Amino acid sequence: MRPKILLVDDNAELLSLLARLMEAEGWTPVSAGKGHTAIRKIAEEKPAAAVVDILLPDMMGYDVAHALRNAKVPFVFMTGVFKGGRASTDARSQHGAAAYFEKPFEARLLVQALRTLVPASTPAPARAPPPPPPSQASDFDVEVAVEADEPLEPMELTGKVVLTEDGKVSAVLRGEKVTAAPVGAPGRTPPRPPPVPARRAEPRPPPDLSRTEGKLADNLPDLITAFHLAQQTGELTVQKGKVKKTLYFEKGRPCFAISNLVTDRFGPFLVRVGKITTAQLEECQAEADRTGRRAGDILVELKLLKDTEKLYYVAQQVKAIVYSAFGWEEGEYRMHFADRAAQEAIKIDLHPANLIVRGVKKLYKPERLYRLLSPEERLIPSPQPAYGLHEVELERWEAEILPKVDGTRTVAELVHLSQRPEHVVYGFLYAMVALKLLDRTA
Numbered sequence: 212m213r214p215k216i217l218l219v220d221d222n223a224e225l226l227s228l229l230a231r232l233m234e235a236e237g238w239t240p241v242s243a244g245k246g247h248t249a250i251r252k253i254a255e256e257k258p259a260a261a262v263v264d265i266l267l268p269d270m271m272g273y274d275v276a277h278a279l280r281n282a283k284v285p286f287v288f289m290t291g292v293f294k295g296g297r298a299s300t301d302a303r304s305q306h307g308a309a310a311y312f313e314k315p316f317e318a319r320l321l322v323q324a325l326r327t328l329v330p331a332s333t334p335a336p337a338r339a340p341p342p343p344p345p346s347q348a349s350d351f352d353v354e355v356a357v358e359a360d361e362p363l364e365p366m367e368l369t370g371k372v373v374l375t376e377d378g379k380v381s382a383v384l385r386g387e388k389v390t391a392a393p394v395g396a397p398g399r400t401p402p403r404p405p406p407v408p409a410r411r412a413e414p415r416p417p418p419d420l421s422r423t424e425g426k427l428a429d430n431l432p433d434l435i436t437a438f439h440l441a442q443q444t445g446e447l448t449v450q451k452g453k454v455k456k457t458l459y460f461e462k463g464r465p466c467f468a469i470s471n472l473v474t475d476r477f478g479p480f481l482v483r484v485g486k487i488t489t490a491q492l493e494e495c496q497a498e499a500d501r502t503g504r505r506a507g508d509i510l511v512e513l514k515l516l517k518d519t520e521k522l523y524y525v526a527q528q529v530k531a532i533v534y535s536a537f538g539w540e541e542g543e544y545r546m547h548f549a550d551r552a553a554q555e556a557i558k559i560d561l562h563p564a565n566l567i568v569r570g571v572k573k574l575y576k577p578e579r580l581y582r583l584l585s586p587e588e589r590l591i592p593s594p595q596p597a598y599g600l601h602e603v604e605l606e607r608w609e610a611e612i613l614p615k616v617d618g619t620r621t622v623a624e625l626v627h628l629s630q631r632p633e634h635v636v637y638g639f640l641y642a643m644v645a646l647k648l649l650d651r652t653a
Contacts, residue, residue, distance in 0.1 A: 218230060
């Protein structure tokens with residue numbers, strides 16, 4: 212019988228990520244978002260071990276720990292608040308925790324700690340087979356390009372990209388700000404999709420939607436934060452209709468993205484940003500059809516791009532794919548824990564906090580922001596922020612208004628104080644909520 216691991220945290224996306232890691236070990240995850248639920252499940256599920264967040268919505272994790280000790284269930288603590296040597300020592304000496312993890316932490320170390328707590332008589336978990344290469348992945352068919360079934364909004368990208376190699380900054384490239392033109396406007400003909408080299412026909416299983424973790428809705432920031440809190444390497448796939456985008460993470464930081472959307476491909480992206488013309492793209496694609504080579508290499512050979520420009524625009528293409536996913540208000544998501552990012556020659560450095568802030572500001576439309584925040588709401592600093600304020604790049608007016616968000620003023624009053632357009636202030640405030648730097652009052 213597979214041992215059960217009780218996971219207790221009010222962050223649903225982090226629970227989902229940890230649950231997938233438990234399954235990969237051959238364990239059965241049992242999730243609880245509140246302390247009372249966790250205590251009930253201790254008796255019902257009889258877990259072999261537990262992972263407990265200290266700050267829960269209805270009680271302290273110490274109370275759950277007391278119930279676990281009475282049931283003789285070993286456990287580890289995790290926390291985003293109680294940090295430092297004293298807290299760790301007290302967790303062990305006073306509350307009986309076998310280990311103590313401060314968010315963000317490396318999930319692999321948490322898994323290692325749990326391995327020592329699961330009964331030794333438990334058979335070693337059957338390791339999952341290695342993931343198929345991207346060209347054969349059943350749940351992400353990037354080989355088949357699809358057209359967007361709705362117009363694409365214009366997108367502005369900052370003129371700076373940071374490239375990484377082995378997790379370290381290898382180059383910082385600066386250029387002009389990039390604006391990707393809208394697609395789908397009347398009278399506009401989208402670029403022809405890039406060619407796909409001929410492959411030997413192989414049977415392909417249907418997309419595996421049974422591994423869908425849940426609906427996308429407005430929780431993309433929370434999903435990105437879950438990878439950050441667990442310092443996890445892997446992929447997050449989001450899907451809306453036939454369109455699929457995958458964000459690659461390396462130790463919790465987004466570093467690459469792929470998409471099966473025609474306009475996200477490198478050649479059509481260059482047309483959207485005005486770097487090449489449709490005629491030049493057609494010439495490049497004709498050569499790619501004939502030789503099977505990559506469009507970027509051909510564009511350099513045709514002197515339409517320099518080598519450094521190719522790196523710059525590939526990085527901007529990746530940024531555009533990542534940011535565009537913030538515009539989705541529906542769809543599904545799935546998590547994977549293979550390290551496909553290691554296969555990519557070009558990786559970019561995107562701090563998850565600033566990615567979330569920019570994604571919300573760039574892609575959340577005013578009507579969406581007004582749905583997510585109401586004028587009468589009051590916001591307060593979060594007792595358990597997912598990021599440090601020092602990690603977030605703020606504009607001057609944002610830094611000036613943030614100390615005034617203390618629960619005494621409504622959102623409408625904060626808009627008035629800021630003297631900025633209403634939707635701009637809403638975007639900033641909701642971005643801070645998405646980072647869990649601000650909370651809603653009860």
